[in-house]
Amino acid sequence: xxxKHVQEYRDGELARELAAAIRSxxxxxxxxxxxxxxxxxxxxxxxxxxxxxxxxxxLSGPGxxxxxxxxxxxxxFIALTSLENVIVATFGDLMRVPGxxxxxxxxxxxxxxxxxxxxxxxxxxxxxxxxxxEVVFCAVGFETTTPTVAxxxxxxxxxxxxxxxxxxAHKTTPAxxxxxxxxxxxxxxxxxxxxxVSVITGTDGYRGVFExxxxxxxxxxxxxxxxxxxxxxxxxxxxxxxxxxENAYPRAVSQAGNTKAIAIMGQVFETCDATWRGIGEIPxxxxxxxxxxxxxxxxxxxxxxxxxxxxxxxxxxxxxxxGLKTPEQCPLYKRTCTxxxxxxxxxxxxxxxCAAYYRYN
Amino acid sequence: xxxxxxxxxxxxxxxxSHSMVSEMILPAFSNPLLEKLDDGAxxxxxxxxxxxxxxxxxxxxxxxxxxxxxxxxxxxTVNDIAMCGAKPLYLSVGLIIEEGFPxxxxxxxxxxxGEAAKKAGVMVVTGDTKVxxxxxxxxxxxxxxxxxxxxxxxxxxxxxxxxxxxxxxxGTIADHGVTVMSSREGLKFGSDIQTDSxxxxxxxxxxxxxxxxxxVLRDPTRxxxxxxxxxxxxxxxxxxxxxxxxxxxxxxxxxMCELLGFDPLYLANEGKLLxxxxxxxxxxxxxxxxQDEFGADAVIIGEVxxxxxxxxxxxxxxxxxxxxxxxxxxxxxRIC
Numbered sequence: 001x002x003x004k005h006v007q008e009y010r011d012g013e014l015a016r017e018l019a020a021a022i023r024s025x026x027x028x029x030x031x032x033x034x035x036x037x038x039x040x041x042x043x044x045x046x047x048x049x050x051x052x053x054x055x056x057x058x059l060s061g062p063g064x065x066x067x068x069x070x071x072x073x074x075x076x077f078i079a080l081t082s083l084e085n086v087i088v089a090t091f092g093d094l095m096r097v098p099g100x101x102x103x104x105x106x107x108x109x110x111x112x113x114x115x116x117x118x119x120x121x122x123x124x125x126x127x128x129x130x131x132x133x134e135v136v137f138c139a140v141g142f143e144t145t146t147p148t149v150a151x152x153x154x155x156x157x158x159x160x161x162x163x164x165x166x167x168x169a170h171k172t173t174p175a176x177x178x179x180x181x182x183x184x185x186x187x188x189x190x191x192x193x194x195x196x197v198s199v200i201t202g203t204d205g206y207r208g209v210f211e212x213x214x215x216x217x218x219x220x221x222x223x224x225x226x227x228x229x230x231x232x233x234x235x236x237x238x239x240x241x242x243x244x245x246e247n248a249y250p251r252a253v254s255q256a257g258n259t260k261a262i263a264i265m266g267q268v269f270e271t272c273d274a275t276w277r278g279i280g281e282i283p284x285x286x287x288x289x290x291x292x293x294x295x296x297x298x299x300x301x302x303x304x305x306x307x308x309x310x311x312x313x314x315x316x317x318x319x320x321x322x323g324l325k326t327p328e329q330c331p332l333y334k335r336t337c338t339x340x341x342x343x344x345x346x347x348x349x350x351x352x353x354c355a356a357y358y359r360y361n
Numbered sequence: 362x363x364x365x366x367x368x369x370x371x372x373x374x375x376x377x378s379h380s381m382v383s384e385m386i387l388p389a390f391s392n393p394l395l396e397k398l399d400d401g402a403x404x405x406x407x408x409x410x411x412x413x414x415x416x417x418x419x420x421x422x423x424x425x426x427x428x429x430x431x432x433x434x435x436x437x438t439v440n441d442i443a444m445c446g447a448k449p450l451y452l453s454v455g456l457i458i459e460e461g462f463p464x465x466x467x468x469x470x471x472x473x474x475g476e477a478a479k480k481a482g483v484m485v486v487t488g489d490t491k492v493x494x495x496x497x498x499x500x501x502x503x504x505x506x507x508x509x510x511x512x513x514x515x516x517x518x519x520x521x522x523x524x525x526x527x528x529x530x531x532g533t534i535a536d537h538g539v540t541v542m543s544s545r546e547g548l549k550f551g552s553d554i555q556t557d558s559x560x561x562x563x564x565x566x567x568x569x570x571x572x573x574x575x576x577v578l579r580d581p582t583r584x585x586x587x588x589x590x591x592x593x594x595x596x597x598x599x600x601x602x603x604x605x606x607x608x609x610x611x612x613x614x615x616x617m618c619e620l621l622g623f624d625p626l627y628l629a630n631e632g633k634l635l636x637x638x639x640x641x642x643x644x645x646x647x648x649x650x651x652q653d654e655f656g657a658d659a660v661i662i663g664e665v666x667x668x669x670x671x672x673x674x675x676x677x678x679x680x681x682x683x684x685x686x687x688x689x690x691x692x693x694x695r696i697c
Contacts, residue, residue, distance in 0.1 A: 006619065012606070015679035045624075047681020096370075109366045118621075224679045339689035340370075340377050360683045 009223030010046070018228035019051040025235045031057045031187055032234055033180075033323050035173065036194035037064030037351025038222050044360035046224040056231065059323035060353030062176045062276065063194055065141040066093045067321060067345045067352045070275040073169040074345070075099045075306045076299070077138045080167065081112035083302055087130065089123035090138040092116045096348045100309050104138075120145075120152040120166075127156065127164035136298045139166040143200040146170045146287050147261035150268035153289070153296045167298040168287055171274055173197050174209045175285030179276075181213045186322055190216035190234035192227065195249050200265075202257025203247050210245040220248040268293050277345065278311065278318015317344035320353055327357040334358065374584030375627075375688030398596065399519050400441040400579060403511065412445035414438055415506035423470070423500055425544040427555030430503055431470035433631060435477035435485075436560050438505040440580045443562040444634065446517040446569055447509035452478065454488040455504035460495040470501065481560035483507065509562075515569055521576040522597035524667040527643035529636040531564065531650050532557065532658040533609045534586050538628025539617045554613050557655075559632030564653040573646040574639035581635055584688050586662075587626035589635060590673045591687040601673040603663035603685065627688045637665060 034040055040060045043049060049058060062068050078099040081088045088104065095105040095116065108114040113133075117123050120137055127135035139149045149166060156164040173194060180186055193206060198219045210217050216237035220230035229248045237244055247253055265287070274286025289297045311317070315337070316330035327333045327346070337343040339355055346352035370377040387396060394402045401414030418434040435452065442449035454474065458467065478485050536557040543554065561580065568575055577597070581589035586608075594601050610618075610625045618625050632655055638646045643661060650656035673685040 010678050012678045012680060019680070044683055045677075046679055047675070047677040047683040048679070050681040050683070051679060105368050105370075106364075106366065109368045224677075228679075340380065359686045 006223060009221065009225040011225060015051070015224050015228055018225065018232055022056070022228065022232050022235055023053045025232065025239050026053050026055050027239055029055050029057070030189045030235060030238050031059060031323070032190045032192055032231065033059040033061040033188045034192040034227075035061040035063040035177065036197065037067065037349065037353075038196065039192055039194065039227065040064070040353050040356050041351050042222045042224070042227060044356045048224060048227055052231065056235065059188070060320065060356070061191075061323060062180070062279065062321040063142070063173065063197075064346070064349050064351040064353070065145070065171070066097060066349035067317060068171060068176070068276045068279070069097070069140050069169050069345065070277050071100065071311050072275065072306060072308050073140075073167070075309075076167055076304055078102050078104060078107060079304050079306050080136050080298065080302065081107040081114055083134075085132070086134045086136060086302075087113045087115060087126060088136050088138065089115050089117045089126060091118075091140070093349050093351075094138055094140065096342065097345045098342060098348070120149050121155070124152050124156050124161060124164055127161050128159065131163060134163050134165065134301070137164070137166045139168045139170055142171055142173050142194075142197050143205075143265070144196040146269060147200060147258075147265045150264045153268050153293055154264070156296065157293075162295075165296045165298040165301050166289075168269070168289060169274075170269065170287035171276065172271065172285055172287065173201065174206055175282055176276065177206070177209045178212065179279065179282040179285065180322055181209075181215065183279075183322055185324055188215060188323060189238050190218070192230050192234070193217055193219040195219065195221040195226070195252065198249065198253040198257070200258045200261050202253065203245060203255045205257060206245055214243045216243045218246045218248050219253050221252060276321075278315075278321055312343050315344040317346045317354075320346055327354040330354070370689070373688065374582075375588055377689060379687070397518065397520065398592075400444040401447070403445055410511035412442045412447035412449075412509045412511055413506070414441035414445070415504065416441060417502060417504040419499070419502050420541060421499060422541070422544055423466070425540050425556060427540060428558045429470055429473055430501060431474040432477035433556070433558050434503040434505045435474050435481065435483075436558050436631060437582065438507040439481045439483055439560045439562055440634070442507050442509040443565040444517075444578045444580050445509070445511060446515035446565065446578060447511040448566060449481065449483050449507050449509035449562050451486045452483050452505050452507040454485050456488070456490045457498050457502040457504075458490065458492045459498045459500050460492055462500055467501070477560065481562055512569065517575055517578045519577055519579060519593045519596040522593050522599050522637045522665045523576060523639070524599055524665050525640050526576055526637045526665040527640055527661050528590070528601065528603070528663045528665065529638060529643065529647050529650060529659055530586060530609065530662050531561070531634045531636070531653075531656045532632070533611045533614065534581070534630055534633065535610060535614050535618065535623075535625035535628035537631040538585065539614045539623070539625075541629070542621065542623070543617055554611070554617065557630055557632035559655045561632065561634050561655060564634065564650060564656055567649050567653060568636060568646055571645060571649050573642035573649075575636055575642070575646060576639065577635070577637035579635045581630050581633060583629050585625070585627040585629060586635065587624070587673070587685045588688050590685065593635075593637065594673050595671045597665075598670045600666045600669035600671070601663055602666055603673060603675050605675050605677045607660055607662045609658050609660055626685060640664075
């Protein structure tokens, strides 16, 4: 997408018209959850809250992959760095996430071999260039990242690069929405559904959850006009009392999604129960390597003993991810938990809601 | 500092760097000249005011489109001195070279430094060379220090921004940051983006010579325009309003930032300055900057306000508003 094309979705006049339309259809209080961390950042970056009527509350959901990664998985990533002859490859966002006693960044400062990569395929290349070392990729993310990690494993297999492995903390988005709706106290009048994830899952990926819970749901992109369009559609659905699953991002999202990516994901991964930070275990919401690819599973390959110590005391990341609390209601927010010294991952990830509140509010 | 060891964030120019400066470095050297925290120190010797500044360069890669570590090191210190309102005159150069470094590369870097010094009209008058065993440094590190003369009557400082002042940026932002990021190993994007590394002393001389009421000059290098504006807002005890639509960003740079999840407001510039000017003189100073070789794209991006001291607000394209905070640590690429 060219930057010129992006600018069309940042058109100030169009955005103002949409904001006016939202004001005219909004009759009562509406609580909308943007599921995706990229939406959260975009909402802050463009000052979208400041143009919406006060009846509309935007809540940040469990859609930042770093934020929902369990403390144990983070501790596992960190433990891998201390193994002899191991290079840990990771996306940059995980570097500062605090584990129970350390972080990847601190281990790197101590001399451990931790490398930031921009693509999982770079990690495969590092493995190919260092045949006498083990290269482990810290795999976090939703349907947007899982297919590329699956493809990297197929590539490592095909090119016979046995010293490459992944620790999968992958998660699926629709399962989280279902778990949210089952959580007592959660009150959501509409979902702003992710753009990138939906490119893979298609509208169909949410059909089951939508039919079960009948919550207004609109898939949209990340530009201000996209987000305001989704808010308008959700406000209309709420006003009319007619929940629907709609797609405001047809330039990128189809009904069936990216079937090729879904197929590669299904070839390498299978669903498993997974622990979400602050939320707990959600059945069938994680992605584990299938038995025939277990040789690429870092946890199978290395003998890691990482105790399950739970999350830091007082950290409200879980309640924040479910829209039960705003970051300001967390006792640690801006006190002991700041971007410079984060306690929970919602503060460290660039797409975490606490970091977004801290940075932009 | 809470950390037991120094981490890369301590060198980012953002909040974590600032905590190291205020908690460890200032107490060690405590004196009023240092505590002003401008780009260079202002000294007075026998009635002559001098600007004195130092900077070290560790950029990776050392060669990148439009320049290399050598001209960066010369221009960087030239600009730091110029931002004190001074005319830079003399530089020192310290080289720390890793054993095994190709002499051809060293020749190229030194010749680029020579050309850069010539272009800026400064002389390299003293230097030092150290070679360290392989693996004890990364290819080459360069330190430059410099002195310049502050003309009579010139008084610019990060402490002098006043409500009503206009904020001018001398051209497109984030060019250097994006160039280095994209030429760094592992990022293989084809594009014609190149560093904006350039000496700004001639531009500053013209600005000063115009007689316009200029309060602050600052080059938004590491940490970018966002961090630099925060520093000035906090030094001067004022607020700022920046208009998003007015921020000049090249199309390719904006595209790369979108792709990598970077905010151009926090990416380094090596040939741009921010000038904070009394409202009555803003148009005149803007015109002077635009006529300079390196200032054609200069624009007014906002103004200084009395409200919200220490804070910088952005009025967004869609009519919303948000804070531009100081960067915490290194910007890390997003993962989804």
